[in-house]
Amino acid sequence: MLTNPKVIGLTGGIASGKSLVAAMFAELGAAVIDADAIAREVLRSPEVAEKLRKSWGHETFHDGRPDRARIARIAFGDPAKLKELTAWVHPPTLREMRAQLDRALEDRGVPLIVIDAPLLIEADVAPWCDALLFVDAADPLRLARARADRGWSDDEVIRREAAQASLAEKRARASVVLDNNGSAEDSRAAVARLFRQWVSDSSSTAASCRAQSTARSGCPSGGEKNG
Numbered sequence: 001m002l003t004n005p006k007v008i009g010l011t012g013g014i015a016s017g018k019s020l021v022a023a024m025f026a027e028l029g030a031a032v033i034d035a036d037a038i039a040r041e042v043l044r045s046p047e048v049a050e051k052l053r054k055s056w057g058h059e060t061f062h063d064g065r066p067d068r069a070r071i072a073r074i075a076f077g078d079p080a081k082l083k084e085l086t087a088w089v090h091p092p093t094l095r096e097m098r099a100q101l102d103r104a105l106e107d108r109g110v111p112l113i114v115i116d117a118p119l120l121i122e123a124d125v126a127p128w129c130d131a132l133l134f135v136d137a138a139d140p141l142r143l144a145r146a147r148a149d150r151g152w153s154d155d156e157v158i159r160r161e162a163a164q165a166s167l168a169e170k171r172a173r174a175s176v177v178l179d180n181n182g183s184a185e186d187s188r189a190a191v192a193r194l195f196r197q198w199v200s201d202s203s204s205t206a207a208s209c210r211a212q213s214t215a216r217s218g219c220p221s222g223g224e225k226n227g
Contacts, residue, residue, distance in 0.1 A: 004105045005031075006198045007113045007128060008122045011170045012135035014157050015145040017180040017187065022116040024191040031104040035117035035125075038100075039093045043068065048088050052059050055084065076159045090123060105212060111199045121165045131155060133194070134174035137181055 008025075010018045019036075024102055026032045042048055043066050047140040050072070052060055060071050097115070104113045126132060137145075146152040152160075161167075171177065176194065180187050 003202055005112050006109050006130045006202050007101065007115065008106075008198065009115045009117070009126055009129035010135060011016050011120045011132055011133045011171075012140075012180075013142050013167050014118075014138065014161055014164075015142040015149065016119075016135045016137040017145075018116055018135045020184070021178065021180065021187065021191060022114050023135070024188050025112065025114045026196060028112075028192065028195045029110075030112040030114045030195065031107070031110045033097055033100045033104070033113065033115045033117075035093060035097055035115070035119070038096045039089055040068070042089050042092045042096070042175060043071075043153075045092070051088050056081075072160075076156075076163060082163060090119075094123060095126070097125070098128075111202070112195060117165065121170060126173065131175040132173055132200070134171050134177045136171070136177050141181060 008030075010022055012018050019080065022034070024030045043052075049061075049066055052066055056071070056074065060067055060074070062070070071085070075085045097117070101113065101115070104110050115125060118123075120126055120132070132196060143154050143157055146157045147154075178187065178190050178194070209227075
């Protein structure tokens, strides 16, 4: 009897390196569900773009497409606007994430599934996961990365993180903490160890289920997953 691959949710602070860690898992063969990429496509969809144009005006568009930087400045500066934007974007984003997850769970060639979602806990995606991995980086390093890679001020990072679960809560909910304060080589080695462990755990579960085929309770079957 085959078993589903494990589903790992990435969590951590802004600019902690979650996307880099997700890319490292992908290099090893994991299927990665990128919530940010999905949300960008949802924002560009005709339905959401029309709501944005009607409610927020044409100034939120650039060259005919939603201006994500301007939209973010408005949303994170006004709780009511953020709530409105969330109501437009999150439901279709979550539906697509779930669809991608279900397809990956049915793909016997996928050894591990990683969900990279900034609002993993807040959007109630955590119950879909077998384990949560907290990507840890010190505040000064995260702020420096946000300035260098995204052009965000320290105040911008603080404003955005205020709309998320606290770092303490994210860390407390995590099964594993990955230290991303060192070199990329150090993080890559840690990711490789976790990949081998989680893939091995899935294989061990499958072997155990085959050995106990007459006692199926507790043995995962295709399609079973929280959520």
